Amino acid sequence: MTAPREVFLVDGTRTPFLKVRGKRGPFTPVDLAVQCGRPLLARQPFAPDAFDMVILGCVNVIADEMNPARVAALRLGMGDQMVAFTVQINCGSGMQSIDTAFRTIREGSAEMILAGGAEALSHAPLMLRDAAVDWLAGVQTASGPFATAQNALKIKPKHLKPVIGLERGLTDPITDLSMGQTAEVLAHHFGITRMMADTYAVESHARLAAAQQDGTLTDEVMPAFGPDGTVYRADDGVREGSTVAKLGGLKPVFEKPYGQVTAGNASQVTDGASWCILASGQAVAEHGLVPIARLVDSAWAALDPSLMGLGPVMSATPLLTRHGWGREDIDLWEINEAFAAQVLACLAAWQDPRFCRDVLGLKDSFGAIPRDRLNIHGGAIALGHPVGTSGNRIVLHLANALKAAGGGRGVATECIGGGQGGAMVLEAV
Numbered sequence: 001m002t003a004p005r006e007v008f009l010v011d012g013t014r015t016p017f018l019k020v021r022g023k024r025g026p027f028t029p030v031d032l033a034v035q036c037g038r039p040l041l042a043r044q045p046f047a048p049d050a051f052d053m054v055i056l057g058c059v060n061v062i063a064d065e066m067n068p069a070r071v072a073a074l075r076l077g078m079g080d081q082m083v084a085f086t087v088q089i090n091c092g093s094g095m096q097s098i099d100t101a102f103r104t105i106r107e108g109s110a111e112m113i114l115a116g117g118a119e120a121l122s123h124a125p126l127m128l129r130d131a132a133v134d135w136l137a138g139v140q141t142a143s144g145p146f147a148t149a150q151n152a153l154k155i156k157p158k159h160l161k162p163v164i165g166l167e168r169g170l171t172d173p174i175t176d177l178s179m180g181q182t183a184e185v186l187a188h189h190f191g192i193t194r195m196m197a198d199t200y201a202v203e204s205h206a207r208l209a210a211a212q213q214d215g216t217l218t219d220e221v222m223p224a225f226g227p228d229g230t231v232y233r234a235d236d237g238v239r240e241g242s243t244v245a246k247l248g249g250l251k252p253v254f255e256k257p258y259g260q261v262t263a264g265n266a267s268q269v270t271d272g273a274s275w276c277i278l279a280s281g282q283a284v285a286e287h288g289l290v291p292i293a294r295l296v297d298s299a300w301a302a303l304d305p306s307l308m309g310l311g312p313v314m315s316a317t318p319l320l321t322r323h324g325w326g327r328e329d330i331d332l333w334e335i336n337e338a339f340a341a342q343v344l345a346c347l348a349a350w351q352d353p354r355f356c357r358d359v360l361g362l363k364d365s366f367g368a369i370p371r372d373r374l375n376i377h378g379g380a381i382a383l384g385h386p387v388g389t390s391g392n393r394i395v396l397h398l399a400n401a402l403k404a405a406g407g408g409r410g411v412a413t414e415c416i417g418g419g420q421g422g423a424m425v426l427e428a429v
Helices: 029-042 068-075 093-106 130-141 145-152 165-169 179-190 194-213 281-287 305-321 340-351 353-358 390-404
Strands: 007-014 053-057 083-087 112-120 270-280 293-302 332-335 409-416 420-428
Touching (some): 007 281, 029 068, 068 112, 093 112, 093 293, 093 420, 179 340, 194 340, 270 281, 293 390, 305 409, 305 420, 332 390
Parallel strands (some): 053 083
Antiparallel strands (some): 007 270, 007 293, 409 420
């Protein structure tokens, strides 16, 4: 049996994450994928058709872009023969694209893959209600003009009110809980207070603002150019002057009036895309590439959908355990910030001896993750959570952060709507 091959992350870029502001944004998912893909491919020492395949995570696929991976590949000039497919595992889609590429290269079936995530939540569809669909069907199937008129007159005001597709998409169909409500469940179980959540959110904004100002994100974030000539250069949801006092004035969104989750301590609804280039050692040598990081291993886990926010704990812990690593062996962590209360609940779970013994099978608590090792440049609370993209972004940023730190080992992990979690271990090269 052939030994698994090494797989490297050699380059990557993303677009700025653009906050949804009540109307359609300037880019579709494929537009975003192309915006950050073009400069990434242009700076490579090989032709765009040198890849073996393209894999793209996308959740809210729009009707004009079925299989956005293929559409993006063609628009990027990667050739008619480029195999490209789209993956969907809710919030984990962007990480799933990397994991699929990682495993494909590791087993020897490919040498180089472009793996990404793209999401334009501002383009999520408005849907007809069931009653409206039934009314429309009655009009269309009526026999004769008189019956058609009779059915047409049955229209009611409620038929004209659409269902927001994104709202339903962020509601679990098994528990009928919104993602924000699942965060409230965790806040209750682990004693996460409003003050704790708001304090964490303020820190996320401050860290992203600092990273934007000191140039940390310069090579990672490529400008996006709108059809009207507008240039989008940076994540536009960061609130540099955010304070706990200001956030304290916001009302709970999901559990009124005493809930912990507000618009200020939850991830922002955004549009954005990210790409990573994964390559084998053979491809690295052939093209003279300089790897950023080596992908070591990955793991996926599932749990009760109402507790979906614990996905990072349930996926990252067994991943580290099978390598014999503990908390002290990880230099940097990227945990996608779906909600401040959710991230804080994960940190609390890892410090709870009973939880770690009974649920994770550890002898004692995993321990506290130092805040100076976690999301050191902010997270989704400050820059947003384009669902199919975030998992790709945190892997890319972790690789860049490890490189900037001069080496080390890191974990990128996230919770996934529907009650799942994903985690990857990277080592700087």
